[in-house]
Structures are given as structure tokens and as C-alpha cells.
Amino acid sequence: MSQSPLARAVALAALGSCLTLPSLAQAEFIKDSKATIEARNFYFNRDFRQDGGSLANGQSKQDEWAQGFILRLDSGFTEGTVGFGADAIGTFGFKLDSGDGTSGSGLLVPDKSGGSQDNHSDLALAAKVKVSKSTLRVGAMQFKNQAISSSDLRLLPQIFQAGHLVSQEIEGLTLDMGHVREMNDRNSNDYQDISLTTGGRRGITVTGTNATDSFSFLGGSYKVTSDLTAGYYHSKLEDMYKQNSFSLVHVLPLADKQTLKTDLRYARSTDEGRSNIDNKALGAMITYGIQGHSLGLGYQKMSGDTGFAYINGTDPFLVNYVQIGDFANKDEKSWQARYDFNFASIGIPGLTFMTRYLTGDNVELGANRSEGKEWERNTELMYVFQEGALKNLGVRWRNASVRSNFANDIDENRLIVSYTLPLL
Template structure:
């Protein structure tokens, strides 16, 4: 089979090979193309020890591959290009009754499929410092953030316009109509997270095919950045989100970072959403060490509203399992990070944290709800200089 120059370039880049294509140097579409191949070997084990659990354990092992290929832009005033995400997942182990880890696509018997594949493609156009993307893609902003905490990432179908024409200002707007979740091979309509003790109810249908957002970030000073986003999940909720991040240099290799977040969520016709979410995270860094304290408070008639399923909400106390965003809940977080690059081991990091939440409204006949969570993570990213 004869391959085109673009196909050869993408294939070589995916294997981590540095490319020089002199014969194609004048074609920006080719010259600025890049591709990466990520391999994920994922073992997941969750043990449900509480009484009355419908499933005692979720345990699966899987291998995944994610190829990300981004082209450059064609030459001219208006440049055009393509971005693609190719995803493959293979089941290595999954026993009877231990599925539903979100690593793999479910089958009709209640287990998981042996393998799955998917392709997300988005067309893009650029003029000056403004870019339009239309198709299937990931998002990462205050209003919508694709989950990437399992074998393959969550992707959405829609469009996004990003403009950086003014120094220090990034404007961001978009429209989303469908989601392909991290354990699915099909696109489906959008819905809202309503689980836990959120107190959120929906009438007249729980799905919609329209989510819009508009906002941006602005660098107010060298050390202070502000952001605002408006978002609307049609017929379900409207949300105004604010963020201020300040980084204060204290001394040599010492900083104090303050991250303040506030969101006001209201209903949009078919729900009872009414929430104010306040969060703050203060982190002191010294050389490779980071010490963080976080506080989060929910108020209003319901808990926090955001896109389902498993989309990452913009909350300081959203962690591995819980988001600590139930009705009236207040929560605290203590966190420690260490970057081993500070002692000569680049790519190796360690994190541990503990969170506790209380004052959850469980109804008039019940006492206040409480929850806690602790996480630890040791991670190594292989460095390019060590790869043959």
C-alpha cells in the first residue's frame, strides 16, 4: 500500500521520531504537524465494603492506546487544518460481576467488551490569532472539562472559537450537542449530574442537545490572572463562574499561590438548580515541596450542577472519587506534593491529600451527612532522553 507524505509523517511522529521533511518545508500544513502516541496500562480496583452495596467489587485490567495527531495550517490569510484523536482499548482481565469500572465499554451481559476503538476528528480554521474548531474534541475550561481519568478520554461533538488578538486576553466560546463518554463508543445527548445528596430534581426529560459557553481569561498583572465564564445546559441550568489566581514570589524558589473560585448556578426551566459554590486553595511552594490547604462551601437550595457523565467540575475539592458538592456541604482539604526533579530525578512526582466534608443536608428526618477521602499518587513520566 502506498502512503502519502502526510501519512508517513504522522506514523513516524507517533513512534516518537523527530522528523525533518525538507521537501515539504514550504507546506505549513505538513511542517507544523505533530503526533504523539500514548500507551496506558490501567488496573482498577474498588472495594465496596458498606452494607447493602449492589456490587461488592469493581475490578478490571486493560490496555489502551491514544494517538493524537494535529496538523498545521495551510498557507494564506485563512489557514485550514485537521486534529484527530484515535483510541483503542483492550480487555486484559475482567471477572464475572466485577465490571463497570468505566475502563471498558460494557457489553449486553453486564460485563465488558474485549476491545473497543473510536476516532474523534475536528476541522479547524485560523485567521490571525483566532481559531475555530468544529467536530469531535476535548474541552478544558471553567465551564466544561473532558474527563481523562480512565483508559480513554471523554470527547464532545460541537464547535469552539478561541481568540487571542489582545495580549494577555483569551476569549473562548463554544457550542456542544453530544458527548462520547470515556466508557462508550457512541455519542449521546447531554445531561446533568444529579447524584449524591445534591437535592437536584428534573422534570420533563433529563437530556438535552445544546450546551453553550462564553468566557475568557485575562492577565491583570504579571502575577494575577482573572477569568469569567457563562454557560447554559439548555432547559437544565445556567451558570456564572469566576476565578482569580495570584502567585506571590516570597524568596528564592518560594511561592504562595492563591486560587479563588465562585460559581452561581440557577435552573433553566426543567430543574430546581439553585447553588452558590465558593472555593479557595492556598499553596505554599519551596523548591520541590508544595503544601496546600483548601476550603469549599455549598449554599442554596441544591448542590452544584455540572455536565454528566464524569465531566470534571471546576471545584477546588473535586478529587478522585468525590466532588464534595452536596447540598449545604462544607469541606476542607490538606495536600502535599513533591517533585523529585528538585533532587535530580525529573519526571517523578508524589502527591497525597486528605479531605473531609460535613453539614450535608440529608433531609429533615436525618442527621447531617459527612464524608471523607484520602488519595496518594506516585507517578513517573518517562523522559525523552532515556528513550532509545
């Protein structure tokens, strides 16, 4: 898609505001730069189906509608042995509808009266330096690895203040290390200390405050063969937990347009001073693909004295983490059956469908209580226009139902309409 002169001017002006260097005009810095702006319209409805409403506050439903804009700028690097550059994420969200007593969806920033603020915004900047095939970033950024994965499942994304080094000097090997000191959550307009997820029936307790200003990780992935990738990460949330996570992903080509993908995950979490964390998390997902169809079967098991530990608000490294639940309570065992279909295989590119069902049991509920059980069903239908005036416009409907004998019973719908405009 070609960009208009106005779009290019906006992107270049934004790049100029992110970085002031004598070498800004160098060709590689501009030529390798990328910029997009996404308009995201998000409607969220969650009904609490049990008598009395939400177990947390008695709320009967969360129902909010909001509009967001996300500007992403990734510059190239200046020429020379050491290259310099800058990245930026600009966000702006505002309320379209949020009636009395229906806030708390995670789309908008809460206000002191129990409702939601009318709007919120942020400009997150990061400087970067590249030497050979190694890149260091310092500032605001998102992550996507086994140790920490930023959530982007609401109106605006979760962003961290951090330092991050990625090295790919050896073919097939990616080394990854970072240190995080603050996070700006999906429904927040300022940076805060990093907190630990303790909800559900995890059995996790913390002495003192449930937050810290230090999270570190070191690890990476290695492409053993063209079909097999192995990963390992060591991470530490200061005073909360230490974690070692392992992964193996194998994609076996079968007959024409057929594959068998195996995704194995294991994480060992232990306490780090002020918590009682002790967890082993084992997960496996096997997916058979044929033409546009995919059929998957997953299994996840928690063992140890607590449930799984991860940073609050992030996407955890679990095969059974889905739209609402993570099936990571103390001693929980869970199964997943999933089906996907890509309509491109029958001549309708851009249209996809997914449905899955998960069931979990054996949750530790304490003395004199039967075992905890829960199930969740998800359905998703999405279409992205491929050409014409509406090219890059995406419409997504996500539906979920949850039933449990120890947590909230929930029916949920999310409708997301998004449009991404390339600027550079």
C-alpha cells in the same frame, strides 16, 4: 527525540486521511503539525467496604484491567490570510481482564449482560480555520475551561462534538466560546446527548429526561499582571441550568524558590426550565511552595437549594474535586490539606509524590436525619523515565479511601503504565 522514518510515515499518512485539501502539501501545514501515540495500560480496583456492597446494586467490588491506545494529530495551517487545518483523535481500547460481577470501573464499554465489551474504538475528526490570532474548530474535540472540562481519568478520554472559537487578538486576553451537541463518554463507543450530574445528596431533580443536545458557553481569561489572572464564563445546559463562574489565580514570588499561590473560585447556578437547580459554590485553595515542596489548604462551601451542577462525566470547576468525590452536595462544607513533593529538587527528575486529605460535613440528608459527613484520602506516586530506551514511559499509582454516613465506603487503587511516542 528523533522520529524514525516509519513513525513519520505513519503520522503523515494519518494526516492525509484527516484532510483532503489542494494545499495539503504546503510547507506550514506539515512543518507545524504534531502527532503522538500513547499506549495506556490501566488496572482499576474499587472495593465497596460497607455491609451489603455498593448502595446502587450490591456489587462488592469493581476490578478491571485494560489496554488503550490514543493517537493525537494536530496539523498546522495552510499558508495565507485564512489558514485551514485538521485535528484527529483516534482511540482503541480492549479488555485484558474483567471477571463476572466486577465490571463498572469506567475503563470499558458495558455490555447488555452486565459485563464489559471486549474492545471499542473511535476516530474523532475536526476541521479548523485560523484568521490572525483567532481559531475556529468544528467537529470532535476536548475542552479544558471553567465551563466544561473533558475527563481523561480512565482508559480513553471523553470527547465532544462541538464548534469552538478561541480568540487572542488582544495581548493577555483570551476569549473562548463554544457550542456542544453530543458527547462520547470515557466508557462509550458512540455519541449521545449531554446529561446532567444528579447523583449523591445534591437534591437536584429534573422533569422528564435527564439529557439535552445543547450546551453553550462564552467567556475567557485576562492576565491582569504577570502574577494575576482573572476568568469569567457564562454557560447554559439547555433546559437544565445556567451558570456564571468567576476565578482569580495569583502567584506571589517570595524568597528564592518560594511562591504563594492563591486560587479563588465562585460559581452561581440556577435552573433553566426543567430542573430545580439553585446553587452557590465558593472555593479557595492556597498553596505555599518551597523548592520541591508544596503545602496547600483548601476550603469549599455549597449553599442554595441544591448542590453543584455540571455535565455528567466531566471534571467540575471545584477546588475539592478529587479522585473519587467532589464534595458538592447540598449545603456541604469541606476542607482539604494537600502535600506535594517533586524529587527533581534532590536530583531525581521525573519522580513526584502527592497526598491529600479532605473532610466534608453539613450535608443535607432530609427530615429526621443527622447531618451528612464524609472524608477522602488520596495518595499518588508517579515516575516518568527521562532518558534511555524507556524515555517517556510513565508509571503511576493512585490510592484512595472514602468513608461516609450517606454514600459508599470505598477503598480504591489505580495502576497506570503509559508510554507516549512522538510521531511528528
